[in-house]
Amino acid sequence: MTTSRPEMEERRRAGVVGTGLIGGSIALALRARGWHVTGYDRNPRAARRALELGALDQVGHDPGAEVTFIATPVGTIPAAVAEALASTSGLVTDVGSVKGPMLDLMADPRYVGGHPMAGSELEGVDGARADLFEGATWVLTPVAGTDDAAYAAIRSVISSFGAEVVSVPPERHDTMVAVVSHIPHLTAATLMRLADQRASEHRALLRLAAGGFRDMTRIAAGHPGIWPDICAENRAAIVDELDRLVDALTELRHLVDKGERAELVAILQRAREARLALPVRYARPDELAELRVPIPDRTGVLAEITTLATDLDVSIADIEIAHSAEGPQGLLILLVEAELADRLHDGLVAMGYRPSVHRLP
Numbered sequence: 409m410t411t412s413r414p415e416m417e418e419r420r421r422a423g424v425v426g427t428g429l430i431g432g433s434i435a436l437a438l439r440a441r442g443w444h445v446t447g448y449d450r451n452p453r454a455a456r457r458a459l460e461l462g463a464l465d466q467v468g469h470d471p472g473a474e475v476t477f478i479a480t481p482v483g484t485i486p487a488a489v490a491e492a493l494a495s496t497s498g499l500v501t502d503v504g505s506v507k508g509p510m511l512d513l514m515a516d517p518r519y520v521g522g523h524p525m526a527g528s529e530l531e532g533v534d535g536a537r538a539d540l541f542e543g544a545t546w547v548l549t550p551v552a553g554t555d556d557a558a559y560a561a562i563r564s565v566i567s568s569f570g571a572e573v574v575s576v577p578p579e580r581h582d583t584m585v586a587v588v589s590h591i592p593h594l595t596a597a598t599l600m601r602l603a604d605q606r607a608s609e610h611r612a613l614l615r616l617a618a619g620g621f622r623d624m625t626r627i628a629a630g631h632p633g634i635w636p637d638i639c640a641e642n643r644a645a646i647v648d649e650l651d652r653l654v655d656a657l658t659e660l661r662h663l664v665d666k667g668e669r670a671e672l673v674a675i676l677q678r679a680r681e682a683r684l685a686l687p688v689r690y691a692r693p694d695e696l697a698e699l700r701v702p703i704p705d706r707t708g709v710l711a712e713i714t715t716l717a718t719d720l721d722v723s724i725a726d727i728e729i730a731h732s733a734e735g736p737q738g739l740l741i742l743l744v745e746a747e748l749a750d751r752l753h754d755g756l757v758a759m760g761y762r763p764s765v766h767r768l769p
Contacts, residue, residue, distance in 0.1 A: 419444040422565075423473035423496065425488050427458035429528060429631075430503050431479030432536030435463040437569045440538045446470035450480075458533045471496050475565060478502035483637040489513050501562050505585050506641040507549050507578035514578065517555035517707075520562050521578055523547040524571065525589065531631045542570030547585075549578040550711030559710050560727055572723060575714035586645040590638060591653060594646075596628040696725055697749035701740040701756060701763040703729075713740065716759065722752045743768075 424435045424447040435445045435458060447464040449455040455467045470476075475498050478488045485504040492500045493516055501522040504510070510521050526544035528535050546566050550559050563573050576584060603621070639646055663672045703709045710729070717724050725743040744752055749765045756763045 421446070421470055421473045423447070423470045423476035423492070423498075424464070424479060425449075425476065425492060426479035426481075427454050427463065427533050428479065429530065429532060429535050430524065430526075430540075431477065432458050432461070432463045432533035433526075433538065433540035434477050434479060434503070434569075436536055436538035437541060438565075439463065439465070441568055446473065454533060458536075461533060461536070463533060463536060469495065473498045475499045475501065475562060478504075481634060481637050482506050482641050486510060486513060489519060493519060499558050499562055501548075505589060505638055507581045509641060510549075511551075511578060514549070514551045515553060517553065517558055520554060520559055521549035521581075522562070522566070523549070523581070523585065524566075526571075527627075527630060539570070541566075544571050546571035546573050547581060548573055548575050548714075549581050550575055550708075550714070551578065552708040552711065554708060554711045556707065556710040556729065559714075560729055563727060567726070574718045574723075575711065576718055577715060582642050583645045583649070586642055586649045590642060590646050591649050593627050593630065593635070594650070595653070596625045600625045600628040695746055696743050696768050697746040698766040698768060699742040699744060699749060699752060699756075699763050700766065701742065701761050703738050703740045703761070705738060710740070712759075713742075713756065713761075716755050717742075717744070717752055720748070720751050720755050722748045 419442055421444045422435075422438050424431045424438075424445060427435065427447045427449040431447065431449075435447055438445045439462065444465050445463070446466045446468055447455055447458055448467065448469055449458070455464070458464045459467050473496055476492045476496050478485055478492060478500065479502070480488045482504045485502050486509050489500055489502055489510065490513060493513070498518070500516075500519045502510070503522060503524055505523050507521050507523070513519055514521060524541055524544060524546045526541050526546075528537075528540065546569075548559065548563060548566075566573055599621075603625075660672075660675065662668075663675070701713065703713075710727070714724060714727075722744050725745075727743075728741040730739040730741065742752075746767060749767075753763050753765050
């Protein structure tokens with residue numbers, strides 16, 4: 409039996425499995441864009457709360473959902489994805505930060521792995537926001553057999569949330585996320601633990617915690633319950649990157665201990681330059697260019713091209729596929745950063761494609 413709100417006229421239908429912070433935010437973002445959203449959580453109270461807060465139209469499962477988002481804890485995502493593929497007719501994606509356990513499931517053309525790089529110190533659906541993903545990076549992990557239409561459809565929905573979508577092969581995803589997400593969280597938690605221990609000796613220490621320390625340790629305020637699963641599922645990558653961090657800190661310790669000023673300044677300068685070079689999002693149409701790429705009618709072309717764009721650090725603002733009624737070729741239309749359009753153009757040429765670049769007026 410399901411609990412529902414009054415139905416509106418024909419609306420696109422989506423399902424959300426797991427109505428916590430991320431699942432609730434996805435549901436709110438979908439509803440804000442006119443979707444009818446059905447949601448389920450293994451904790452019935454969480455699903456009812458999502459309904460009360462307006463994140464859901466209905467509690468339960470929707471076998472006819474156009475797309476189902478799996479937003480359960482990492483350790484339960486494989487089973488939840490498999491169940492959604494078996495019980496629904498639409499597309500399925502997930503929000504898990506570990507993709508290794510999902511590789512076998514990616515053989516199904518209706519499933520495209522995903523991972524929004526967004527979060528909050530708040531917990532549960534009460535902390536959910538419709539705008540949580542605006543300006544955030546959302547990773548999709550297509551494989552060679554990923555259906556192009558499925559990828560494009562899921563990418564379109566996610567882009568409508570205001571997220572920037574990037575494509576990364578699943579076998580590379582887990583190492584990359586260990587570096588930019590998992591290790592930073594564990595490092596922040598360790599710094600906070602050290603400060604807390606020292607605070608018992610020096611009562612004023614935490615009062616001295618100014619902007620830099622607060623910024624570095626902000627993510628340590630996140631919900632700790634998700635991390636044992638993440639560390640278990642991505643153990644190899646996390647341990648490897650922790651070893652690299654320990655080696656780097658050991659090198660830094662040596663430089664500080666020996667007073668090696670020049671070497672220390674060189675490391676800090678490289679870090680400063682790398683930080684300043686972090687990419688920012690474009691905002692105006694005149695910052696975009698259109699790439700038109702004739703593509704063969706074969707599975708995996710879109711995954712190949714979007715992954716190349718990620719490797720070349722070229723952001724894609726929009727994707728359109730124009731199918732030809734007269735032959736085996738279609739046309740892929742990409743909107744990309746104007747100043748990097750030639751970089752992607754040259755990369756595509758090197759792969760055997762024949763793209764053309766059109767600057768937007």
